[in-house]
Amino acid sequence: MTHNSSLGPEAVVLLSGGLDSATCLLIAQSEGFGVLALSFDYGQRHAIELERARGLAEHYGARCHRVVKLDFPAPAASTLTDRSRSVPRHALGADAIPSTYVPARNTLFLAHALAWAEGEGCRDIFVGANALDYSGYPDCRPEFLEAFERVANLGTRAGVQGDRFRVRAPLIAMTKAEIVRRAGELGLDFSRTISCYDPGAVGEPCGACDSCLLREKGFREAGVVDPTRG
Amino acid sequence: MTHNSSLGPEAVVLLSGGLDSATCLLIAQSEGFGVLALSFDYGQRHAIELERARGLAEHYGARCHRVVKLDFPAPAASTLTDRSRSVPRHALGADAIPSTYVPARNTLFLAHALAWAEGEGCRDIFVGANALDYSGYPDCRPEFLEAFERVANLGTRAGVQGDRFRVRAPLIAMTKAEIVRRAGELGLDFSRTISCYDPGAVGEPCGACDSCLLREKGFREAGVVDPTRG
Numbered sequence: 001m002t003h004n005s006s007l008g009p010e011a012v013v014l015l016s017g018g019l020d021s022a023t024c025l026l027i028a029q030s031e032g033f034g035v036l037a038l039s040f041d042y043g044q045r046h047a048i049e050l051e052r053a054r055g056l057a058e059h060y061g062a063r064c065h066r067v068v069k070l071d072f073p074a075p076a077a078s079t080l081t082d083r084s085r086s087v088p089r090h091a092l093g094a095d096a097i098p099s100t101y102v103p104a105r106n107t108l109f110l111a112h113a114l115a116w117a118e119g120e121g122c123r124d125i126f127v128g129a130n131a132l133d134y135s136g137y138p139d140c141r142p143e144f145l146e147a148f149e150r151v152a153n154l155g156t157r158a159g160v161q162g163d164r165f166r167v168r169a170p171l172i173a174m175t176k177a178e179i180v181r182r183a184g185e186l187g188l189d190f191s192r193t194i195s196c197y198d199p200g201a202v203g204e205p206c207g208a209c210d211s212c213l214l215r216e217k218g219f220r221e222a223g224v225v226d227p228t229r230g
Numbered sequence: 231m232t233h234n235s236s237l238g239p240e241a242v243v244l245l246s247g248g249l250d251s252a253t254c255l256l257i258a259q260s261e262g263f264g265v266l267a268l269s270f271d272y273g274q275r276h277a278i279e280l281e282r283a284r285g286l287a288e289h290y291g292a293r294c295h296r297v298v299k300l301d302f303p304a305p306a307a308s309t310l311t312d313r314s315r316s317v318p319r320h321a322l323g324a325d326a327i328p329s330t331y332v333p334a335r336n337t338l339f340l341a342h343a344l345a346w347a348e349g350e351g352c353r354d355i356f357v358g359a360n361a362l363d364y365s366g367y368p369d370c371r372p373e374f375l376e377a378f379e380r381v382a383n384l385g386t387r388a389g390v391q392g393d394r395f396r397v398r399a400p401l402i403a404m405t406k407a408e409i410v411r412r413a414g415e416l417g418l419d420f421s422r423t424i425s426c427y428d429p430g431a432v433g434e435p436c437g438a439c440d441s442c443l444l445r446e447k448g449f450r451e452a453g454v455v456d457p458t459r460g
Contacts, residue, residue, distance in 0.1 A: 066303070068301045068303070069301055070301075071298045071299055071300075072345070073296070073298070073342055073345045073346035073349055074345055074346055074348065074349020074350065076349065077348065077349035097387045097390075101387050103344070103345045103346075103348035103349050103386060103387070104341060104344040104345035104348055104382075104385060104386055105345070106385060107341045107344060107345070107381055107382070107385050107386075108338075108341045108342065108345055110341075111334060111337045111338045111340075111341040112303055112338065114333070114334045114337060115302070115303045115304055115333045115334035115335070115337070115338055116303035116304055118304065118307065118333035118334055119303055119304020119306065119307040119333050120304065138384065138385055138386060138387060138389065138390045139384075139385035139386070141384070143384050144381065144384040144385040147377065147380045147381045147384050147385070148381050148385070150377045150380070151337055151374065151377045151378050151381050152334075152337070154368065154369075154371070154373050154374040154377050155334060155336060155337050155368055155369035155374040155377070155378070156333060156334055156337075156368060156369070157327045157331050157333070157368060159368065160327075160368045
């Protein structure tokens with residue numbers, strides 16, 4: 001970490017390399033925050049998203065980008081981390097919570113973000129969670145994020161001293177089309193993002209996983225061409 | 231991980247190698263749980279506690295012991311992880327929250343425990359937090375643990391499906407003397423534990439950090455000899 005925190009207020013932004021977290025990064029910057037970007041290498045099959053996260057952090061001038069290697073406790077519990085199973089295709093909405101669910105993932109990601117934020121003296125944590133056009137993961141819902149904010153303010157020195165943390169989820173109530181439009185207004189280069197859970201060797205999206213289907217729906221409804229689809 | 235979960239109910243136990251977490255392990259076993267012990271290598275200066283944790287897990291027959299290497303986000307923020315500063319000596323109670331506070335440590339530890347527990351199909355997580363004879367860390371208080379339990383049940387598949395997690399802190403309202411007595415009843419070999427924040431090369435306690443002072447007070451009040459003190 002070699003950023004200069006005298007440059008103004010900072011926020012930790014969870015940056016996966018996907019459309020939503022990239023939009024979040026630009027929203028945080030539009031609010032005047034210097035961005036401390038945080039990504040996780042947790043054995044995900046779509047590890048190419050880390051390359052996209054690095055590219056986004058660099059291109060959009062994050063003050064710092066940290067990739068945490070997460071010794072994930074339960075790789076067999078999700079098709080995103082167990083490569084012997086397949087990611088569901090054309091199954092969006094078929095299941096309340098799909099097999100791509102990763103146990104306690106956002107709790108872990110937010111816990112790391114919180115520790116970093118407290119250490120760096122910043123109090124805003126941005127997460128690209130969305131509870132409308134999403135896969136049905138429980139840890140993307142507003143009630144979860146509110147509960148985590150409460151944990152943050154009860155379980156930290158800053159929080160109990162009244163210097164409160166804010167878990168910011170600006171996309172939480174937006175449709176994917178609204179996210180696409182907002183990202184466009186903020187100047188996001190969509191070709192730098194990847195949303196697919198099961199991409200090919202050079203990052204080409206499968207076009208059939210939940211995340212590809214949601215992205216496709218968003219671009220279609222927004223009337224915007226997705227440059228990542230041929 | 232090579233445990234056999236057909237042997238009965240299991241619980242994840244956060245095991246630091248100290249007196250409290252060792253007592254927790256025995257309490258979990260006394261309630262009939264097979265123990266999945268979880269320790270963290272987070273750059274703590276008292277890394278010798280990991281050797282004690284390994285020894286305890288083996289001696290008391292934990293079904294499995296996992297040591298997670300934690301890429302800790304803010305090592306400079308605590309005297310437990312920043313070795314260029316000193317751990318306070320003879321300062322117990324002088325400060326509301328001492329410099330040994332590690333940002334969001336229990337949030338991180340519990341997040342890992344939760345992910346592992348959900349992956350393994352167990353719902354009980356034991357943590358040796360104590361809010362009476364303790365260093366004043368905010369993430370050892372019952373309101374924090376209750377808030378984390380709420381996160382666990384809102385942010386996981388199991389939780390939202392009604393298969394609820396329980397964050398168990400059986401020592402939360404006990405004095406250190408009561409913990410010493412309870413541990414004795416359960417047959418804990420105290421010589422296998424270490425509580426010191428700043429031990430010598432072979433694990434000899436400094437006798438002056440908060441943790442040593444609390445331990446000394448507990449043994450004294452319980453009328454028990456601490457075999458780790460000469």
